[in-house]
Amino acid sequence: MSDRRRTNGNSESVDNYLKAILTLGGPAETRVTSTALAERLEVAPASITNMLQKLAAAEKPLVEYERHRGVRLSSAGKKRALEVVRHHRLIETFLYEVLDYPIEEVHEEAERLEHFISERFEERIAAKLGHPKIDPHGHFIPTMEGHMPLQASVKLAEVVEGGTFVIDSVDDRDARTLKQLEANGIKVGAKLRLKPRTATEGYSVNIGRSAKALDLSREMAGDIRIVPAQK
Amino acid sequence: MSDRRRTNGNSESVDNYLKAILTLGGPAETRVTSTALAERLEVAPASITNMLQKLAAAEKPLVEYERHRGVRLSSAGKKRALEVVRHHRLIETFLYEVLDYPIEEVHEEAERLEHFISERFEERIAAKLGHPKIDPHGHFIPTMEGHMPLQASVKLAEVVEGGTFVIDSVDDRDARTLKQLEANGIKVGAKLRLKPRTATEGYSVNIGRSAKALDLSREMAGDIRIVPAQK
DNA sequence: CCTACCTATTAGGTATACCTAAATCGTTGA
DNA sequence: TCAACGATTTAGGTATACCTAATAGGTAGG
Ligand SMILES: [Mn+2]
Ligand SMILES: [Mn+2]
Ligand SMILES: [Mn+2]
Ligand SMILES: [Mn+2]
Numbered sequence: 001m002s003d004r005r006r007t008n009g010n011s012e013s014v015d016n017y018l019k020a021i022l023t024l025g026g027p028a029e030t031r032v033t034s035t036a037l038a039e040r041l042e043v044a045p046a047s048i049t050n051m052l053q054k055l056a057a058a059e060k061p062l063v064e065y066e067r068h069r070g071v072r073l074s075s076a077g078k079k080r081a082l083e084v085v086r087h088h089r090l091i092e093t094f095l096y097e098v099l100d101y102p103i104e105e106v107h108e109e110a111e112r113l114e115h116f117i118s119e120r121f122e123e124r125i126a127a128k129l130g131h132p133k134i135d136p137h138g139h140f141i142p143t144m145e146g147h148m149p150l151q152a153s154v155k156l157a158e159v160v161e162g163g164t165f166v167i168d169s170v171d172d173r174d175a176r177t178l179k180q181l182e183a184n185g186i187k188v189g190a191k192l193r194l195k196p197r198t199a200t201e202g203y204s205v206n207i208g209r210s211a212k213a214l215d216l217s218r219e220m221a222g223d224i225r226i227v228p229a230q231k
Numbered sequence: 232m233s234d235r236r237r238t239n240g241n242s243e244s245v246d247n248y249l250k251a252i253l254t255l256g257g258p259a260e261t262r263v264t265s266t267a268l269a270e271r272l273e274v275a276p277a278s279i280t281n282m283l284q285k286l287a288a289a290e291k292p293l294v295e296y297e298r299h300r301g302v303r304l305s306s307a308g309k310k311r312a313l314e315v316v317r318h319h320r321l322i323e324t325f326l327y328e329v330l331d332y333p334i335e336e337v338h339e340e341a342e343r344l345e346h347f348i349s350e351r352f353e354e355r356i357a358a359k360l361g362h363p364k365i366d367p368h369g370h371f372i373p374t375m376e377g378h379m380p381l382q383a384s385v386k387l388a389e390v391v392e393g394g395t396f397v398i399d400s401v402d403d404r405d406a407r408t409l410k411q412l413e414a415n416g417i418k419v420g421a422k423l424r425l426k427p428r429t430a431t432e433g434y435s436v437n438i439g440r441s442a443k444a445l446d447l448s449r450e451m452a453g454d455i456r457i458v459p460a461q462k
Numbered sequence: 463c464c465t466a467c468c469t470a471t472t473a474g475g476t477a478t479a480c481c482t483a484a485a486t487c488g489t490t491g492a
Numbered sequence: 493t494c495a496a497c498g499a500t501t502t503a504g505g506t507a508t509a510c511c512t513a514a515t516a517g518g519t520a521g522g
Contacts, residue, residue: 013509034470047510049471054508068470068517098329099355109349116343124330244479265500278480280501285478299487299500 008080010062012115015084016041017051018062021073022081027150031070079146086142087114087122089135092172094125096136103136103187104178138169138188138225153225156203157218162196164229171223181223184214191229239311241293243346246315247272248282249293252304253312258381262301310377317373318345318353320366323403325356327367334367334418335409369400369419369456384456387434388449393427395460402454412454415445422460 010018020040024032034052038045055077056065062077073081091110095101101109126132126144135141142148153168167190170181181187185207193206195213203216216224241249251271255263265283269276286308287296293308304312322341326332332340357363357375366372373379384399398421401412412418416438424437426444434447447455 011508035468043509044511045470046472046512051509053471095352099352099359101351101355105351109352112347112349113344116347118340118343120332120336121326121330121340124332128330242478266498274479275481276500277482277502282479284501 008083010080013051014055014062015080015115017055018073018077018081019084019088021063021071022078022085025072029072031072033070037071082142082146082148084114085148086144086146087117089139089141090122090125090129090132091117092135092137093129093132093141097129098125102179103182104175106136107172107178108175134188136188137172138167139172151225153227155222156194156205156216156224156226157221159194159226160197162194165192165194165226166190166229167192168225168227170225174219174223177217177219177223180217181220185210186220186224192226194226239314241311244282245286245293246311246346248286249304249308249312250315250319252294252302253309253316256303260303262303264301268302313373313377313379315345316379317375317377318348320370320372321353321356321360321363322348323366323368324360324363324372328360329356333410334413335406337367338403338409339406365419367419368403369398370403382456384458386453387425387436387447387455387457388452390425390457391428393425396423396425396457397421397460398423399456399458401456405450405454408448408450408454411448412451416441417451417455423457425457 017037020037021032024036024040034045034048037048052063052065052071055062060076061074062080063071064074065071088110091113092106095106095109096103133141140148167186167188169188170178172178191208195204203221204213205216206213248268251268252263255267255271265276265279268279283294283296283302286293291307292305293311294302295305296302319341322344323337326337326340327334364372371379371382398417398419400419401409403409422439426435434452435444436447437444
């Protein structure tokens with residue numbers, strides 16, 4: 001099967017590069033370095049350079065690449081990246097809602113299947129789920145047209161002032177941490193009181209109306225995004 | 232992604248070879264020729280020879296191969312082939328029952344996804360469906376342990392005497408023909424009266440209690456399997 | 463302003479899974 | 493028996509997507 005490409009025409013690898021560039025470039029779509037991609041994709045830097053040159057040289061380039069200056073997505077590349085993200089998040093939602101997966105296991109399965117489902121499959125699970133806008137981790141699901149609102153939340157680990165917050169979303173990539181969060185009642189939509197941070201201290205929070213303070217590991221704090229609670 | 236292999240360890244290609252050998256070898260597990268595989272998999276004969284030698288030479292061989300004498304599955308190969316068939320048929324059932332796919336579209340999607348789902352996914356859709364034994368085309372779904380009853384039905388195209396029959400199963404690989412069958416009410420479990428065949432004639436049948444005779448194309452007749460009606 | 467040092471690219475390889483063209487094997491009919 | 497023919501295998505390539513080692517580029521501190 002030399003043509004290990006799906007309906008759309010990109011290989012699984014290419015899809016993963018595009019998604020990584022989308023994520024690492026952030027909403028500002030800043031250029032992404034080879035090293036950053038190498039780390040994210042767990043591939044040697046030399047391999048990254050190779051792939052980027054190939055993607056940039058294609059008839060219909062998926063990225064804009066300048067030697068030694070990093071890459072950004074072309075509009076075709078961005079379109080495809082958002083489509084893959086849509087697949088990923090719809091699949092996660094489906095696995096969680098319909099197939100009763102544990103929250104920490106949806107990501108890995110979605111990471112594989114996102115590349116292989118047809119447009120029909122995408123459409124059918126979206127319909128079955130009532131065209132959801134948010135996945136089980138609190139992330140926006142891009143629309144069929146490739147639109148996605150930008151995230152207003154901030155990383156808990158970066159918040160200094162204390163206060164009451166609502167959990168906006170959690171990172172989905174580390175199953176272990178995600179399971180710990182879940183076990184401590186840290187899930188999307190939950191309320192959380194955060195102690196003001198004093199220099200060296202860790203992160204001490206109260207979940208919901210609990211009086212018991214919970215000390216978050218650095219990992220946990222880094223994987224949680226929050227927004228100020230209403231009023 | 233040089234390691235384009237799933238949880239289990241075989242590539243998509245290898246899985247497809249194993250499945251083809253299982254099917255072409257039939258219940259008697261006769262040796263399958265390179266040519267037969269080449270046709271089935273739409274791959275050049277030379278490529279078949281290459282792959283068979285690789286599969287036979289592996290530490291844990293998936294096939295028994297003798298130069299110029301064809302291949303058969305080893306017991307490891309058979310185990311994996313049945314697992315892939317189980318995936319395929321569970322996915323088809325799922326697409327049909329849960330996602331409301333048209334019958335003629337389930338096969339193609341299953342053909343891709345069968346290689347990429349996890350054991351958990353397999354288990355969850357099986358549970359959701361109530362551990363079905365038969366897929367939407369009337370084919371047995373191998374059990375988790377790798378058992379599959381053998382098919383008692385015969386090809387309609389090979390039946391000479393007339394009589395009343397029940398449609399046991401239909402071939403799933405040609406979407407066009409399958410759609411035609413469906414459109415004519417030819418579906419699993421339906422009753423069918425077949426005129427005795429006179430030498431050159433085609434296949435004339437009545438579906439259900441219909442008085443209108445239907446002339447089947449060679450294609451259609453070849454894709455239907457039937458069993459004598461009870462009593 | 464120039465060297466270290468880190469980043470990135472080039473060069474040269476590997477494995478998988480294909481392909482075409484050129485042998486070679488096996489069987490069968492004269 | 494044996495030559496011819498079709499089936500099968502061998503030989504030699506391609507494309508994708510990786511890798512390691514060697515080289516070159518950029519920049520920040522002295
Ligand atoms: Mn995810
Ligand atoms: Mn992926
Ligand atoms: Mn099928
Ligand atoms: Mn398949």
